[in-house]
Amino acid sequence: MRGKKRLVIGVSGASGASLAVLLLRKMLQLSEWESHLIISAGAKRTIDIELNETIEQIEALASVVHDLHDIGSSIASGTFKTAGMVVIPCSMKTVAGIAHGYSDNLILRAADVTIKEHRPLVLVVRETPLHSIHLKNMSILASVGVRLMPPMMTFYNNPQSIDDMQMHIVGKVANEFGIELNGFKRWSGPPVDKC
Ligand SMILES: Cc1cc2nc3c(=O)[nH]c(=O)nc-3n(C[C@H](O)[C@H](O)[C@H](O)COP(=O)(O)O)c2cc1C
Numbered sequence: 697m698r699g700k701k702r703l704v705i706g707v708s709g710a711s712g713a714s715l716a717v718l719l720l721r722k723m724l725q726l727s728e729w730e731s732h733l734i735i736s737a738g739a740k741r742t743i744d745i746e747l748n749e750t751i752e753q754i755e756a757l758a759s760v761v762h763d764l765h766d767i768g769s770s771i772a773s774g775t776f777k778t779a780g781m782v783v784i785p786c787s788m789k790t791v792a793g794i795a796h797g798y799s800d801n802l803i804l805r806a807a808d809v810t811i812k813e814h815r816p817l818v819l820v821v822r823e824t825p826l827h828s829i830h831l832k833n834m835s836i837l838a839s840v841g842v843r844l845m846p847p848m849m850t851f852y853n854n855p856q857s858i859d860d861m862q863m864h865i866v867g868k869v870a871n872e873f874g875i876e877l878n879g880f881k882r883w884s885g886p887p888v889d890k891c
Contacts, residue, residue: 700730702778703873704771704810705758706803709738710785710822712847713746713754718866719784720757722877729875732771732778733758734803738787764801771806779873780816781806784866785847788823788830794842795833811840818843818872820865843872853881 703723707716716739723731733755735743740751747754755761762769770776783790783803790803794817799805810817819837821844823830834844847865855861867880885891 700728700759702730702732703875704732704734704778704781704806706734706736706781706783706786706790706806707739707743708736708783708785708787708790708803709740709742710787710790711742711746712785712820712822713739713743715820715847715862715866716784717747717749717754717757718862719782719869720754722866722870722879723875724757725878726875730759731757732760732762734762734764734771734806736764736787736790736801736803738789762802762806764803766802767805769802772802772809774809774813778810778815780818781810782818782820782869782872783807784818784820784869785822786819788821788833791819791821791830791833791837794819795836811842814841816843816872817841818845818869820869821846845869845872853883 720731723729762771793804794807797808799808807817819842838844849861850864863879867877870877
C-alpha cells in the first residue's frame with residue numbers, strides 16, 4: 697500500500713470503550729499508520745457511562761472519523777485499501793450483524809467489506825455469559841477467518857493494574873496487524889528465579 701497504512705477501528709456498544717481509546721492513543725505514536733474511526737450509537741452510550749472523555753475528545757485521537765450512517769464513506773468500498781479492521785469492543789448485536797451480512801450501518805458494512813476482501817478482521821467480542829446464539833454467530837465468523845479476541849484478563853505477565861491488563865489486550869490486537877505497540881510486553885519465559 698502506497699502512503700500510510702490504514703486501520704479501520706469500529707467501536708460498538710459493548711462494555712470496554714477504554715480499550716478503543718487506548719488503541720487510538722497508541723496508534724498516534726505510529727507515524728506510518730492512519731486510524732479510521734467509526735463509533736456506534738450504542739458505543740456513544742457506553743462511553744458516556746464508562747469514561748471521562750467526551751466523544752469529541754475520542755474522535756480527536758483518530759486520523760479520520762466516519763459517520764456511522766454514511767454508507768457511502770470510503771471504507772464502505774473494497775476498492776479503498778486498508779490493512780484490515782478491528783471492532784473494539786464488539787457487542788453481540790454487531791457480532792450478529794456481521795455474521796449474517798446485515799450491513800445496515802458503517803461498522804457492519806466495513807466489516808463485511810473486510811471479510812469479502814480477505815483482509816484481517818479482529819473482533820474484541822465482549823459479553824458474559826454467552827448463550828448459544830452468541831456462540832453460533834461467533835462460530836460462523838471464525839469459519840471465514842475472523843479473529844475473535846475477547847478481552848480476557850491475563851495473569852501470567854504479572855499485571856500490576858487494570859491499565860497493564862488493557863495494554864496486554866490492545867497489544868495482542870495490534871499484533872494481528874503486524875503493529876508493535878510501545879508498552880506491550882511479550883512473554884519470553886518465566887523469570888529466572890521461577891525457572
Ligand atoms: C453500559 C452498557 C454496557 C453494555 N455492555 C454490553 C456488552 O458488554 N456486550 C454486549 O453485547 N452488549 C452490551 N450492551 C448492549 C449494547 O450496547 C446494545 O445491544 C446495542 O444495541 C449494541 O449496538 P451496537 O453494536 O450497534 O453498538 C451494553 C449496554 C450498556 C448501556
